[in-house]
Amino acid sequence: MLVVRSVAVGPFAENTFLAGCDRTGEAILIDPGGELPRVLALREPGGFSVKRILLTHGHIDHVAGAAEAAEATGAPVEIHPADLDWFDAIEDHGEMFGFTGVRAPPIARHLAGGDRLQVGDEQLRVIHTPGHTRGGCSLFFEAARVLFTGDALFVGSVGRTDLPGGDFRVLARSLREKVFPLGDDVRFYPGHGAAGLLGDERRNNPFVGQGRQL
């Protein structure tokens, strides 16, 4: 069974997730945004072993703890290559937004849409969902009906598209053509705020729901 745990960290209350297979104890960390002791505590109870660190996108609130998390767990860090340029100014952004001592994480592997990654008995599929950033990805555990959306989709909202690489039309297409078809029953966990159901957003989301003409 897939176990999902989360903790909100840093000045933007960014959700860091651990998703693990309860039979094998293998897990991934998603978007370690800082406050490492709290993030690493997600491994207990159960003594989960972090095998990979996946970044949904390159914004500092999602990656500020990735270098430290990689050192603490020995796990490789992975991100879509289209978001690598966010690391160029990561130290300046850190100072600007109130993160201390942030470093660019070492990237061991690039994510691509369609990748299938094994986490113990569970399999996850990478879905490239650009629009909030160019390299934004959502992570889908198909059998468990669980999706991590980063900042692409929130309960009742969508990610901002006014930052470099942002494009509302691209984001709307990602959500309508790649995310909503995954199924109304899919529980999604966004990068900020509470979890929700894709069906509720497909019907009622004020920005990209079915009633909204684009």
Ligand SMILES: [Zn+2]
């Ligand atoms: Zn973001």
Ligand SMILES: [Zn+2]
């Ligand atoms: Zn964010």
